[in-house]
Amino acid sequence: xxxxxxxxxxxxxxxxxxxxxxxxxxxxxxxxxxxxxxxxxxxxxxxxxxxxxxxxxxxxxxxxxxxxxxxxxxxxxxxxxxxxxxxxxxxxxxxxxxxxxxxxxxxxxxxxxxxxxxxxxxxxxxxxxxxxxxxxxxxxxxxxxxxxxxxxxxxxxxxxxxxxxxxxxxxxxxxxxxxxxxxxxxxxxxxxxxxxxxxxxxxxxxxxxxxxxxxxxxxxxxxxxxxxxxxxxxxxxxxxxxxxxxxxxxxxxxxxxxxxxxxxxxxxxxxxxxxxxxxxxxxxxxxxxxxxxxxxxxxxxxxxxxxxxxxxxxxxxxxxxxxxxxxxxxxxxxxxxxxxxxx
Amino acid sequence: xxxxxxxxxxxxxxxxxxxxxxxxxxxxxxxxxxxxxxxxxxxxxxxxxxxxxxxxxxxxxxxxxxxxxxxxxxxxxxxxxxxxxxxxxxxxxxxxxxxxxxxxxxxxxxxxxxxxxxxxxxxxxxxxxxxxxxxxxxxxxxxxxxxxxxxxxxxxxxxxxxxxxxxxxxxxxxxxxxxxxxxxxxxxxxxxxxxxxxxxxxxxxxxxxxxxxxxxxxxxxxxxxxxxxxxxxxxxxxxxxxxxxxxxxxxxxxxxxxxxxxxxxxxxxxxxxxxxxxxxxxxxxxxxxxxxxxxxxxxxxxxxxxxxxxxxxxxxxxxxxxxxxxxxxxxxxxxxxxxxxxx
Numbered sequence: 142x143x144x145x146x147x148x149x150x151x152x153x154x155x156x157x158x159x160x161x162x163x164x165x166x167x168x169x170x171x172x173x174x175x176x177x178x179x180x181x182x183x184x185x186x187x188x189x190x191x192x193x194x195x196x197x198x199x200x201x202x203x204x205x206x207x208x209x210x211x212x213x214x215x216x217x218x219x220x221x222x223x224x225x226x227x228x229x230x231x232x233x234x235x236x237x238x239x240x241x242x243x244x245x246x247x248x249x250x251x252x253x254x255x256x257x258x259x260x261x262x263x264x265x266x267x268x269x270x271x272x273x274x275x276x277x278x279x280x281x282x283x284x285x286x287x288x289x290x291x292x293x294x295x296x297x298x299x300x301x302x303x304x305x306x307x308x309x310x311x312x313x314x315x316x317x318x319x320x321x322x323x324x325x326x327x328x329x330x331x332x333x334x335x336x337x338x339x340x341x342x343x344x345x346x347x348x349x350x351x352x353x354x355x356x357x358x359x360x361x362x363x364x365x366x367x368x369x370x371x372x373x374x375x376x377x378x379x380x381x382x383x384x385x386x387x388x389x390x391x392x393x394x395x396x397x398x399x400x401x402x403x404x405x406x407x408x409x410x411x412x413x414x415x416x417x418x419x420x421x422x423x424x425x426x427x428x429x430x431x432x433x434x435x436x437x438x439x440x441x442x443x444x445x446x447x448x449x450x451x452x453x454x455x456x457x458x459x460x461x462x463x464x465x466x467x468x469x470x471x472x473x474x475x476x477x478x479x480x481x482x483x484x
Numbered sequence: 485x486x487x488x489x490x491x492x493x494x495x496x497x498x499x500x501x502x503x504x505x506x507x508x509x510x511x512x513x514x515x516x517x518x519x520x521x522x523x524x525x526x527x528x529x530x531x532x533x534x535x536x537x538x539x540x541x542x543x544x545x546x547x548x549x550x551x552x553x554x555x556x557x558x559x560x561x562x563x564x565x566x567x568x569x570x571x572x573x574x575x576x577x578x579x580x581x582x583x584x585x586x587x588x589x590x591x592x593x594x595x596x597x598x599x600x601x602x603x604x605x606x607x608x609x610x611x612x613x614x615x616x617x618x619x620x621x622x623x624x625x626x627x628x629x630x631x632x633x634x635x636x637x638x639x640x641x642x643x644x645x646x647x648x649x650x651x652x653x654x655x656x657x658x659x660x661x662x663x664x665x666x667x668x669x670x671x672x673x674x675x676x677x678x679x680x681x682x683x684x685x686x687x688x689x690x691x692x693x694x695x696x697x698x699x700x701x702x703x704x705x706x707x708x709x710x711x712x713x714x715x716x717x718x719x720x721x722x723x724x725x726x727x728x729x730x731x732x733x734x735x736x737x738x739x740x741x742x743x744x745x746x747x748x749x750x751x752x753x754x755x756x757x758x759x760x761x762x763x764x765x766x767x768x769x770x771x772x773x774x775x776x777x778x779x780x781x782x783x784x785x786x787x788x789x790x791x792x793x794x795x796x797x798x799x800x801x802x803x804x805x806x807x808x809x810x811x812x813x814x815x816x817x818x819x820x821x822x823x824x825x826x827x
Contacts, residue, residue, distance in 0.1 A: 142681035144707040147627065147656065149577045152711070158718040174534040185528040185724055191517040193695040220563050223717040227570075231596055234492045253574055253715040254597075284490065313490065338485035352536040353723035364487040368495070372596040374566040375501040380696035381528055381724035 151255040158249055166448030167471040172293070172321075172429050174350040175467040176399045181388040185381040194380040201383050204390035205358055209331050209344075214363040217370055218378050222320060222345045222357035226250045229285055229341070229359075231372045233314060238283035240269060242294060242457035244318065247287040259283065267295035267423065269303040275310045286311055289318040291325050294454050294463045296425030298325055308337055314365070316341040321427035323349050323400050324407070334360060341365055348428055349396055351389055354382040403428050407466045413476055419483045429465045437462050440482060447478050494598040501592055509791030510814040515636070515664075515772050517693040518810040519742045524731040528724040537723040544726050547733035548701055552674050552687075557706040560713060561721050565663060565688045565700035566593070572628055572684070572702075573597045574715045576657060581626035583612060585637060585800035587661065590630040602626065610638035610766065612646040618653045629654055632661040634668050637797050637806045639768030641668055651680055657708070659684040664770035666692050666743050667750070677703060684708055691771055692739055694732055697725040746771050750809045756819055762826045772808045780805050783825060790821050 145153065202213040209216075219225035227250050230237060235256025239247040240263045251258035261277045264270040269288070278286075286307060290299045308315045319342055322329040330342055342360040346352075356378065359369060389396060407425060414422035414432055422432040434440055437460045441453040452463040464475060488496065545556040552559075562568035570593050573580060578599025582590040583606045594601035604620045607613040612631070621629075629650060633642045651658045662685055665672040673685055685703040689695075699721065702712060732739060750768060757765035757775055765775040777783055780803045784796040795806040807818060 144705070144711055147576050148711050149575065152575050152714055155714045157714050157716060168535075171536055173536060176534060178533045179529070182529045182531060182533065182724075186522070186525045188525060188696050190521045190524065190696050190728075191519060191693045192511075193514055193516060193690070194698065220567075220722070221717065221719060223719065224563075227717070232492065232495055233490050347536070350534045352719075353531050353533050355537070355719055355722040362487070368487055368491050371495055371498045371500050373500065374564065374570070376564060376566065376695075376698055379563070379698040379722060379725050381525075381728065382722050385533075385724070 155252055163450055165450040167467055167474050168450050169465040169467050170450045170452040172348055172465045173352050176350055178350055181385050184384040184388045188380040188384055194376050196375045198378050198383055201387050204387055215360055217359040217366045219357035220377050221355040222343045225343055225357050225359045228369050228372050230254045230256055232369045233284045236281045236283045237285050239287040244289050244293045267297050269299045271303045271306050274307050278311050284313040287316045291321040291427040294431050296423055296427045296431050298426045314339045314341050318343045320345045320348050324404055324428045325426040354386055356382055356386045403466045406472055410472050429463050431461050431463050433460050443482050449475050449478055498595055506793055508793040510810055510817050511793050512808040512810050513793045513795045515691055515808045516695050519693055521693055524728050527727040527731045531723040531727055537719050539718045541721050541726055544730050547730055560702040560709045562700035563720050564698040565686045568686055568700050568702045569593045571712050571715050573599055575712045576627045579624045579626045580628050582630040587632050587636045610640050612642045614646045614649050617650050621654050627656040630659045634664040634770040637774050639766055639770045639774050641670055641769045657682045657684050661686045663688045663691050667747055667771045668769040697729055699725055699729045746809050749815055753815050772806050774804050774806050776803050786825050792818050792821055
């Protein structure tokens with residue numbers, strides 16, 4: 142039987158997102174936090190193994206609502222933000238628009254759901270090119286515009302003014318993906334939820350120490366949440382992740398102090414990279430740094446041989462690698478290896 | 485801003501699957517196991533909170549493969565079977581066909597993804613009506629046919645011969661949902677995976693004691709698995725559920741002994757219900773019993789007032805309620821209350 146023939150046309154050329162597992166001394170490729178928080182896991186022991194999870198995630202939503210000064214009706218929980226991207230596109234359709242380069246899942250999921258995916262090139266400073274965006278909006282009439290700020294893999298925040306301008310120009314929704322917002326110096330968009338009617342925000346626990354749990358949050362006005370909830374699987378967030386995620390909010394002070402430590406290390410690493418003649422780091426408001434270097438892919442492999450795993454970004458940004466901020470020791474290991482390799 | 489206008493047409497009439505949380509003495513509404521297995525939860529303590537889950541779920545797949553005598557390439561993991569239904573429909577499209585009455589998510593997810601949903605009425609014995617099915621196949625040319633066997637909410641297994649006949653008549657895939665197979669007296673369809681080219685099987689941990697985890701398995705030939713994997717989110721199964729699910733397979737003997745206990749209780753409950761003049765139970769191969777009774781919805785409410793929660797099935801099968809098999813004590817509580825109410 143020819144299975145290929147049965148596959149929907151939009152899926153035929155799609156290849157799965159590659160997430161490889163490599164043994165290494167310093168895993169600096171996936172924008173994870175270097176800090177574990179095993180003490181919180183004991184919350185999972187209270188779970189009733191045989192019962193379905195709370196379908197609404199009420200307690201977790203309450204804690205999230207308190208943190209972001211919202212109501213629970215403004216929050217939808219996802220099995221990671223990835224799932225929320227799926228739900229948004231299933232609910233509102235396409236075309237789906239996003240800047241390039243950016244997080245690859247917007248395009249992948251748009252294509253998986255059979256929607257048109259439109260990338261709009263960022264300007265030279267990796268900021269939004271408002272003119273180019275507005276003309277693309279006029280042409281394609283997107284239902285959803287995904288703006289990751291701080292942006293992955295470039296690390297910068299987009300100018301708020303430009304986000305506002307794009308939001309005004311579209312009759313669709315603007316989804317501000319704030320996965321890396323906790324590491325940024327500027328405030329996020331939560332305060333604008335009331336005044337910007339077409340604003341949707343995504344937050345996640347993945348970058349601040351809890352990628353294992355797969356917990357994402359969609360924040361928006363209640364009519365958007367209610368709409369997206371129609372396509373949500375009733376038990377999309379398992380009981381164990383709900384239990385531990387509640388502890389994350391209860392222990393947010395510790396989480397915050399670790400975020401501060403990462404930001405401090407990021408700024409140190411940036412300065413050190415800037416001092417290297419053959420390396421050009423881009424300023425970052427996230428928990429990673431993108432840097433330009435000659436023979437980037439070869440350097441990536443050389444570092445890997447020394448047990449240091451970075452992300453090769455050359456297919457998205459010429460000659461560039463992305464390094465996640467690790468512990469001080471991991472960052473030093475990376476720096477010293479880099480110095481010896483690029484001379 | 486009018487959000488309703490932005491919602492895709494196929495979603496506008498869609499309402500979310502209602503999963504309510506009600507306090508009760510005997511929760512016999514959701515086909516969960518009555519038995520907890522808290523000892524297994526300690527596996528979740530080994531998880532590295534800060535790292536993404538194994539994107540392939542390799543170790544869990546190996547254990548599942550050993551159990552079902554398959555290769556890991558024949559298995560895809562889902563965040564519950566629900567997610568696998570989503571992925572199947574996103575990969576192969578519609579029309580989506582299923583018997584009625586059956587598990588409601590096939591229809592809900594088909595509609596959420598914008599696909600045509602075609603229900604084909606079961607015969608008087610709740611078995612597949614082959615003739616009606618084959619003529620519906622000719623007319624609608626479904627890409628996917630979902631057959632839940634044992635079927636929910638009717639409890640019976642479909643005749644294998646009829647499943648084979650339907651499989652031969654369609655040029656699409658036949659998805660045999662074996663969520664309740666562990667409670668059935670007949671063997672499941674895993675042995676037919678090699679000979680039935682268009683066969684896909686779904687299994688789950690939800691009914692055998694681990695609904696909290698949200699772990700589902702898609703079993704099929706590798707070309708089907710590879711195709712569905714293209715739309716799978718890379719980290720769809722969190723680390724905690726993976727860790728505990730591995731323990732489930734390692735402790736399958738205990739799980740099996742509990743399944744046997746539930747089957748024994750089911751058969752006792754069936755006999756007791758059959759002895760009641762005003763109650764007509766349908767034979768069951770699952771962990772629940774559907775029964776006919778006068779004023780079913782009123783009885784449902786009366787039982788609830790006594791703290792006994794059943795599922796009201798009157799909208800799907802006239803005058804019927806569905807009771808999940810609980811512990812001996814819960815079943816007796818239900819039986820005694822029922823006797824006093826229907827008298």
